[in-house]
Amino acid sequence: xxxxxxxxxxxxxxxxxxxxxxxxxxxxxxxxxxxxxxxxxxxxxxxxxxxxxxxxxxxxxxxxxxxxxxxxxxxxxxxxxxxxxxxxxxxxxxxxxxxxxxxxxxxxxxxxxxxxxxxxxxxxxxxxxxxxxxxxxxxxxxxxxxxxxxxxxxxxxxxxxxxxxxxxxxxxxxxxxxxxxxxxxxxxxxxxxxxxxxxxxxxxxxxxxxxxxxxxxxxxxxxxxxxxxxxxxxxxxxxxxxxxxxxxxxxxxxxxxxxxxxxxxxxxxxxxxxx
Amino acid sequence: xxxxxxxxxxxxxxxxxxxxxxxxxxxxxxxxxxxxxxxxxxxxxxxxxxxxxxxxxxxxxxxxxxxxxxxxxxxxxxxxxxxxxxxxxxxxxxxxxxxxxxxxxxxxxxxxxxxxxxxxxxxxxxxxxxxxxxxxxxxxxxxxxxxxxxxxxxxxxxxxxxxxxxxxxxxxxxxxxxxxxxxxxxxxxxxxxxxxxxxxxxxxxxxxxxxxxxxxxxxxxxxxxxxxxxxxxxxxxxxxxxxxxxxxxxxxxxxxxxxxxx
Numbered sequence: 001x002x003x004x005x006x007x008x009x010x011x012x013x014x015x016x017x018x019x020x021x022x023x024x025x026x027x028x029x030x031x032x033x034x035x036x037x038x039x040x041x042x043x044x045x046x047x048x049x050x051x052x053x054x055x056x057x058x059x060x061x062x063x064x065x066x067x068x069x070x071x072x073x074x075x076x077x078x079x080x081x082x083x084x085x086x087x088x089x090x091x092x093x094x095x096x097x098x099x100x101x102x103x104x105x106x107x108x109x110x111x112x113x114x115x116x117x118x119x120x121x122x123x124x125x126x127x128x129x130x131x132x133x134x135x136x137x138x139x140x141x142x143x144x145x146x147x148x149x150x151x152x153x154x155x156x157x158x159x160x161x162x163x164x165x166x167x168x169x170x171x172x173x174x175x176x177x178x179x180x181x182x183x184x185x186x187x188x189x190x191x192x193x194x195x196x197x198x199x200x201x202x203x204x205x206x207x208x209x210x211x212x213x214x215x216x217x218x219x220x221x222x223x224x225x226x227x228x229x230x231x232x233x234x235x236x237x238x239x240x241x242x243x244x245x246x247x248x249x250x251x252x253x254x255x256x257x258x259x260x261x262x263x264x265x266x267x268x269x270x271x272x273x274x275x
Numbered sequence: 276x277x278x279x280x281x282x283x284x285x286x287x288x289x290x291x292x293x294x295x296x297x298x299x300x301x302x303x304x305x306x307x308x309x310x311x312x313x314x315x316x317x318x319x320x321x322x323x324x325x326x327x328x329x330x331x332x333x334x335x336x337x338x339x340x341x342x343x344x345x346x347x348x349x350x351x352x353x354x355x356x357x358x359x360x361x362x363x364x365x366x367x368x369x370x371x372x373x374x375x376x377x378x379x380x381x382x383x384x385x386x387x388x389x390x391x392x393x394x395x396x397x398x399x400x401x402x403x404x405x406x407x408x409x410x411x412x413x414x415x416x417x418x419x420x421x422x423x424x425x426x427x428x429x430x431x432x433x434x435x436x437x438x439x440x441x442x443x444x445x446x447x448x449x450x451x452x453x454x455x456x457x458x459x460x461x462x463x464x465x466x467x468x469x470x471x472x473x474x475x476x477x478x479x480x481x482x483x484x485x486x487x488x489x490x491x492x493x494x495x496x497x498x499x500x501x502x503x504x505x506x507x508x509x510x511x512x513x514x515x516x517x518x519x520x521x522x523x524x525x526x527x528x529x530x531x532x533x534x535x536x537x
Contacts, residue, residue, distance in 0.1 A: 171356065171358060172360065174360075175360050178330060178348050179348070179350075179373070179374045179377055180347075180349070180350050180379040181377050181378075182379075189373075189376075189377075190362070193362070193364045194364075196364070
C-alpha cells in the first residue's frame with residue numbers, strides 16, 4: 001500500500017482530460033507548423049507575381065490537384081509499391097548481412113579490432129558514389145538499385161547490433177553459462193532477443209538512409225519506382241505531378257519512420273519496465 | 276559412509292594482479308543437506324559459490340561433485356542469483372521452462388515440458404501468473420519465478436547466492452518459508468550464501484562462517500533443531516550469540532595489519 005496521501009497520488013497521475021488537452025495542444029502546434037510551411041511554399045510559388053505560370057505549377061493547390069489525379073488513376077500506387085518492395089527487400093538483405101556480422105563483431109574483440117577502422121572507412125563513403133561501380137558490375141536494372149540500397153542500410157544495422165551485443169546484461173550470459181547453454185544457444189536464445197531494441201534502432205536509421213538513397217538509385221535506368229517517376233514527371237514537364245511525388249515520398253518516409261519508432265518504443269517499454 | 280554430494284578441497288582463488296579472494300577452503304555438502312555460507316559482504320563467499328558452480332576457474336584445490344572433478348557448470352546443479360535475472364522477453368512460464376529447452380537437457384516433448392513447468396509454478400504459487408511478463412511481477416514474485424526456473428530441472432544441488440537479500444523483511448520471511456516447504460518436499464541439497472545470521476539459523480543444517488582476508492572458513496556450526504525452528508528460539512539464540520562472538524573475532528582479525536592474528 002502506498003504511503004502517499006490520496007490527494008498527492010491523484011496530483012501525480014494526470015487525468016484523462018488533462019492528457020487529452022495536452023495531446024490537443026501538441027497537435028495544434030504541429031498543425032500550425034505545417035500551415036506556416038504550406039503558406040511559405042505558396043508564397044514562394046509566386047501568387048503575387050503577374051506572370052507566374054511556371055511557378056504556379058509548383059504551388060500547393062496545383063500539387064494537391066495533381067496528387068488527387070494520381071491517386072484516382074492509381075499510377076502513384078504502382079510506383080510506390082515498387083519502391084517499397086525495393087526498400088523492404090534491401091532491408092532484408094542488409095539485415096541478413098548486418099545482424100550476423102554485428103553479433104560476430106560484438107562478441108569477438110579481435111574481430112572488432114580488425115574490422116573497426118575498415119568498417120568506419122567504408123561507412124563514410126556515400127552510397128551514391130558506388131553508383132557508377134554498381135552499374136559497371138551489375139548492369140542496368142534492379143540489381144544495382146538493390147546493391148546501393150543494401151550497402152547503405154547494412155552499416156547502421158551492423159553497428160547498432162554490435163553496440164547491442166556490448167550492452168547485453170552480463171547476468172543473462174552468466175545465467176546461460178550456469179544452465180550449460182551452448183554457444184549457439186547463448187547467441188540465439190539470449191543475445192539475439194536481448195539486442196532487439198538496438199536492432200530496431202539500426203533498422204530505423206537504415207530506413208532513413210535507404211529512403212534518401214532510393215530516389216537517386218531509382219534513376220539508374222529502371223522503369224518504375226518513385227525515383228523513376230520523379231525523372232518521368234520532369235521529362236514530361238509535369239511539375240505539379242513532380243511536387244505531388246515529392247509529397248508522397250516524404251509521407252511514406254514519415255510513415256515508415258513512425259512505424260519503426262512505435263516498434264522501438266514497445267520493445268524499450270518492456271525492457272525498462274522489467275529492470 | 277556415503278560420499279558427500281559436493282566436496283571442496285583446499286580451494287583458492289585470486290583475481291589477476293590483486294590479493295587472493297579466498298584460500299584454504301575445505302567443506303562438503305551431503306545429499307539433502309542445507310549448508311549456509313555466512314559472511315560479511317566482500318569476504319569472497321559469492322566468488323566461492325560461482326567457483327563451485329563451475330562459472331569461475333580456481334587457482335588451487337579441487338571441487339568434486341558426486342565424486343567427480345567439476346570444472347564447468349553441471350546440469351544437475353541449479354543456481355539462484357541475488358537478482359531474479361528473468362529474461363524480459365519471455366513469460367513466467369517460458370522463463371521457468373527455459374532450462375528444459377536447452378540441448379544439455381534430455382530431449383523432452385512439448386507436453387512434458389509444459390507439465391513440468393506447470394508443476395514447478397504450482398510449487399512456487401505462480402500458476403496464475405504463467406502468462407505474465409517479468410515486468411508485471413513484484414520482487415518476491417520474480418524471485419519465486421527464478422526459484423521455479425532453478426527447480427524445474429530437479430537439480431541434486433541448489434546453489435543460492437543471497438537470493439532473498441533484495442527483498443523486504445516480510446517477503447523475505449515468506450520466501451524462506453516457501454524454500455523450507457519446497458526442500459521438505461523435494462529434498463534437494465542446498466548451498467546458500469547469505470550475510471543474514473537469522474536466515475542461516477532458520478534455513479540451514481550447518482553454518483559455515485567465512486571471513487578474513489583472503490576469505491576462509493572460520494568456524495562451523497551444526498544446527499540439530501528440527502523445523503520449524505521458531506519453536507527452538509532459545510537454542511538458536513545461543514548459537515546466534517556464538518556466531519556474533521566469532522564475527523567480532525573475524526572483524527578484529529581483519530583489522531590487524533599484515534594479517535597477523537593474535
